[in-house]
Amino acid sequence: MRMLSALVLAAVLLLVGCGGTAAPAPSAAGPSAERSLILATTTSTQDSGLLDELLPAFTRDSGWQVKTLAVGSGQAIELGRRGEADVLLVHSPAAEEALVAEGAAGQRRLVMHNDFVLVGPANDPAGVRGSDSVGAVAKIAAAQALFVSRGDDSGTNAREKDLWKKAGITPEGGWYQATGQGMGATLRVASEKAGYTLSDRATYLAQRDTLALDVLSEGDPGLLNIYHVIEMTTKAGERVQPDGALAFADWITAPPAQQQIGGFGQAEYGKPLFIPDAGKDEAGLGA
Amino acid sequence: MGAVDVLLDGLLEAVRLLLTGDEDTWSVTALTLQVSLTATAVALLLGVPFGTALALGRFGGRRVLLAAANTGMGLPPVVVGLFVTVLLWRSGPLGALGLLYTPTAMVIAQAVIATPIVAALTAAALQQVDPGFLLQMRALGATRMRATAALLAEARLPLLAAGLAGFGAVVSEVGAAQMVGGNIEGQTRVLTTAAVLATSRGQFALAIAFGLVLLAIAFAVNLFVTLAQQREEAKGAGAPATEERTAPGSRPSGAARSSS
Secondary structure (H helix, E strand, C coil), X not given: CHHHHHHHHHHHHHHHHHHHHHCCCCCCCCCCCCCEEXXXXXXXXXXXXXXXXXXXXXXXXXXXXXXXXXXXXXXXXXXXXXXXXXXXXXXXXXXXXXXXXHCCEEEEXXXXXXXXXXXXXXXXXXXXXXXXXXXXXXXXXXXXXXXXXXXXXXXXXXXXXXXXXXXXXXXXXXCEEECCCCHHHHHHHHHHHCCEXXXXXXHHHHHHHHXXXXXXXXXXXXXXXXXXXXXXXXXXXXXXXXXXXXXXXXXXXXXXXXXXXXXXXXHHHCCCCCEECCCCCHHHCCC | CCHHHHHHHHHHHHHXXXXXXXXXXXXXXXXXXXXXXXXXXXXXXXXXXXXXHHHHCCCCCHHHHHHHHHHXXXXXXXXXXXHHHHHHCCCCCCHHHCCCCCHHHHHHHHHHHHHHHHHHHHHHHHHHCCCHHHHHHHHCCCCHHHXXXXXXXXXXXXXXXHHHHHXXXXXXXXXXXXXXHCCCCCCXXXXXXXXXXXXXXXXXXXXXXXXXXXXXXXXXXXXXXXXXHHHXXXXXXXXXXXXXXXXXXXXXXXXXXXXX
């Protein structure tokens, strides 16, 4: 009994002792380190390591702490719609436009792009190498070769469904498997099972060394992957912080952050993982 | 990189992280301990009285509650996480507190996971003590409170096991920690969520290293508690008189050990 109470006491002391330091992250640098905003974003920005590089600079410049929720674009947009996030960094254009049309979102600005790549085993059982994206998925379906889908309503998943639709195919059967997981995990499944999958280039490049997957189809305009920042407003929920959203959106579209985005991955992969696009005309991308 | 290399690199990385005092690893480890130990403490504060009532109480629905507590031992962390998340949403009933994605939210969720474990194991421990024990205590003139306290002391070993089982359940879970904590760097990242993130980034050796660090600290906590308890037992056996005389008249020193 005494032992138990000692244990309880020790734990309570531990909480009291460290509670003060743990709750607000230790960063006395910002002018008002107490402010913290919620950024809902995609797994690709976190799994590629981009946010690790950008966010400390944002906190330093603005004083806003950022709580990042790296989820699929579908979930990120839903969190925004419910007012559970202040600002979104997402890549699912159709769902984004729907959100903006509902009226609860504020400004939606172009941030950056890269592209999707269709990857698969080097022996390419369906023979898709060199096909355009729609042709490639048609060949995969015809060959009933294993295709691993995110299946999580993420931006990548939305784009993949788009490809099936354009090919006039409803993918179903044992050859079409959905993981319901993020990009990194899905790439791993595809690699282990020698299947095809659609990935954003950044996540693929960042993990290429651990994967037995080659890029088999790339470069057509249907594979452009465009990221927008969307500010949420108090119409989505009364606790939304539009000032934090504006600070983040302004910061990530301003030259210093754009330069940082353009340089990210340059050293490691020989070319940037994301192309900064703030202020550009979206129609001209990828040209 | 071959699979064996990943495991070996993971082991080396774990040793390196622990020995070099890597700052991030230590803060993640400290938060893991802080959150899970606090949650275990809360679970003990709630679960021990609740389990005692379940074992000794005479009230309607006791058996149903006992079955519920036993079921609760298998509460899926991800379901608990989801419930707590929705309650703590900005638009939820507790949204005004602004607790979501904080260590406090993780403590709440983990306490919810651990409490039924502690309660059910407490009830089981008390029900195992000789049913005559309480009667004997009462016959010797102990108040109901006194007799219950003596019973809990009698069952201290299984109660300790209940606490450790609760701790083991929460320190190793990832579903609730991820959902209510959000795995935010420097704020709510614990060893399990860090391992999941490292995995999804393809940093398998690092993920395994986090897993090994987790095992190491879980072992350290268990070792600490077990050693402290064994020392106390040994001390108790060596000088039973001083141990037991703290509650004069409540129980004879021989009876306390007779059925353990």
